[in-house]
Structures are given as C-alpha cells and as structure tokens.
Amino acid sequence: MINLTITEALEKLNNREISAVELTQCYLDRIEKFGADLNCYITTTPERAMADAAASDARRASGDALPLDGIPIAMKDLFATRSIRTTAASRMLENFVPEYESTVSQKFIDAGTVLLGKANLDEFAMGTFSKTSFFGAPINPWQIEKRLTAGGSSGGSTSAVAGGLAMGATGTDTGGSIRFPSAITGLVGMKPTYGLCSRWGCVAFASSLDTPGPIARTVDDTALLLSAMAGHDEKDSTSSTNGFTYNGPLDSILGEGKKLRVGVIKEFSDVKISDDMKSLFDKRIADLKSMGAEIIEISIPNILDALAAYYIIAPAEASSNLARYDGMRYGLRVEGNDIYDTFKKSRAAGFGDEVKRRMIVGTAVLSSESYDVYFMQAARVRRLIANGFDSAFSQCDLIVCPSSAGTAMPLDAGLSPLEFYALDLFTVAMNLAGVPACSVPCGLASNGLPLGIQVVGRRFDDMRVLQLAKHIESVANVDNRPTVIMGK
16 A cells, blocks of 8 residues: 555545555554654654544545545644644744644645644755754655655655655745755655745745645646645735646646647756756656657746845745744743843754854844845845746746756765755745746666656646646656665
C-alpha cells in the first residue's frame, strides 16, 4: 500500500479493496519504523489518525464519502491545528497548542483526510535545508546513509512523502520552499497563484510572499490536493475569489493539433548549473518540441535581481510579523529584571540564529535611514519583475526553467548564509510576481539523485501549469515509489 499514489488509493478505497484503517495503520507502522531515521515529523498523531480513518470508513460505508476520504497526509508544522502542538520548528513555540484550526487544515478535514502528524521545517520557514529547525534537520530518503538535505523550508513534508511516511503533504512557498525540496526529493511540488490558498492560521513569515501549496508523488495527486486546499476565505484579506477544481486525470495540453508556446528564460542561460541539470533540461525541452510545442526564448530583464530584492522584502516582512513573539502573550517567556529585559531574554532564547539574522536585516531596511534606499528600491525591482513576466506571457503560454542548480547536497555541506540564499535563485522571482509554478521530476542525475524543472504560468493559470507538468512527468518517467527509493 505504501507505493500507491493518492489516485490509486482512492480507487481501491472506493472499491472496498482496502479500508482507510488498514491504509492508515500501514503508514503509522512505517512512521514507527523510519520516523527517527528521517526526522520528518515534529509531532505524530496516531490516535487522531486512527479516529479519522475509522470515521472515513464509516462515511464510505454509508455512501457519504468525501473527496479525499481516508488519505493519510502530513501537515507542515506551520499550519495551526486545534488541540495539536504547532511549533513552527522553533523553541519560541515549542509548547504552543492552538485553540483554532487554520483554513487549509480545516479544508483537508472537510475533504476527509487522515492526519498523520505535523511535518518538520526550517524555523519559521526561514531556510533552505531545514537545518534551522529547533528539532533537527529532516533527512532526504534518497541515499539516506549519506544524510542529504531534503530541502527547505518544507523539508519535513518532502522527506515524509518521498520516504512513504505520508501519501501527500502541505507546504508553504515563500521563495521556493515547496519547489526546491520537491525537486531534490523526486516529488511534485506546486506553488499556486498567490491568494489561491488561504494563509489564515498559517504562521506568517513574509505575508506578501507566503503561499500554501501541495506536495505529492504525481502531478494528478498534486492537482487533487490543490483542489481541496484552494478557495476564497473571508478571514484572509489577500484571498482570491478564484477557485481551482480537479475533475479527474488532467487533460492533454499538447498533441492533436494543439498549439503551445513554451518560453525559456534567456537570463538563466548564463547561470551556472550542473552538467546533469543542463543535460536533462535540454532533453525535456527537446521532448516538448517533438510533441508539437513551439520553444521561444523570452527575456525577463530583472529576474537575476530577484534574489537581492527578495532578501530585502522577506526579512522586512518577517521583522514585522515576528514582533508579536515577545514573551508577553504566548510562546516562550524568560523572566528578566524588567519588561525590556524580559523581551530581550525571551527572544534571545526563543529564536535561532537564522531567524535573528533575518529579523535584524529586516529591522535595518525598515529604519528611517534605509527605507527609501533599500526597501523601496526592492519594491520597484519587484514591480519590474512582475512586469517582465507579463511581457513574457504576451509571447508565450507557459515558461519552463530549472528548479535548482543541482541535486541534493549533504546536510554538512558547510555553506555560508549567502551561499544558502543563492540556492533560491531559480525560484524567488515567481513569489515576487505571485505567479503559479510547479516543480516536476525531470530525470535522475549521474549520481542517481533526482532533479526537477519548473513550469510557470500566468496568474490563475494553475491548471495549465499542471497540465504541462504532467507531460514532463510522463516523458521523464522517474520512479519515485518509496520502497524503491529506500530499498525497503
């Protein structure tokens, strides 16, 4: 059952070949066996999972099955879950138990999913390897003995799905935090259009960039999860009235006389990537061309400035959002001599180095001396990048580009903070522009590790993004079954 996709599992559940209780127990057994090795969960919820599964079987028996009834998933530990610890992988929230449910997690409850637990991540979603987690880094199931990164910040989610410790998972993508970890773990990761999925109840990092999205093994499974997540939410002022509906296998976007213009970004051609990434990217472009797509070189002039703009805007918003963690209302409190001393001691003890670094940078660029020089310039660059995407989409229908420069690196790679930040080069621009982007496996590198490429579309063109991603998935044909990846 571990190798079943969500689509396959739903068919077997509906045909009564398996029960939700059996499926859930299978995943709980695997968590028990491999959970410590992968460190992909912060909190597991076996009692809740079995109760969810029993309720699912009861609904199916009475003919009232829900869209995702009985599917066991992992919830990134950034989404508030009522009566279940929600930590954001930080000591600051180590013992925080919400009395409310995030909109996304409530939507999955309403769809009938089974909650296996809360997935590990970078602290407050700030990082690229999930190494900043207070609970330790999750491990990539591919070549597990080498202790490779599962990416970040959604590294726990990708580790769980790739290792067969969840059928699907939620993630959040602020600068590539769904797409990068999905790419290096052989999964499909979707950053939807900004506003398509509600942020209410999701611990905030950078509010104008944070985008909840799904992670799964196949494109159709990803579309199925996105259909459950998406929808307008009155509690989120940035929530769009646009929806997303998945009604079965994704339709073909190529062939049978259909014309599709696929853009390749000129500015990325000079960016250093691994030989394997270049070779696989060229092969997938050739595949698309052979299937009838017209390949067009497009230009987004300021896209290489996206990294600098992102690392001004995101820390600035983080500085504002994290101001609420002061040891007074909730979270960690370390008593000081007075209120200011309590602030300082609580924050010094509660936040890790990376969070402190970004808060300091963010506070600096928001200061009266720096606001016009840094923050407003970054905002102008952001507008230019969004305009660049608009201009590019007047020439093409969809864009493809690498999701990363290479394969997963060891957790002890010894990169500096700036080198970590540079890993986001291929992903941050899509967050700044708010456009949808999906990373899909494009093949295996010479070292046997997976690589991914992104499909990028216009705002709210999420369905067409997924349709092209499915074509790439079909020709790449990467075997990402958990028992194959882990050899057991």
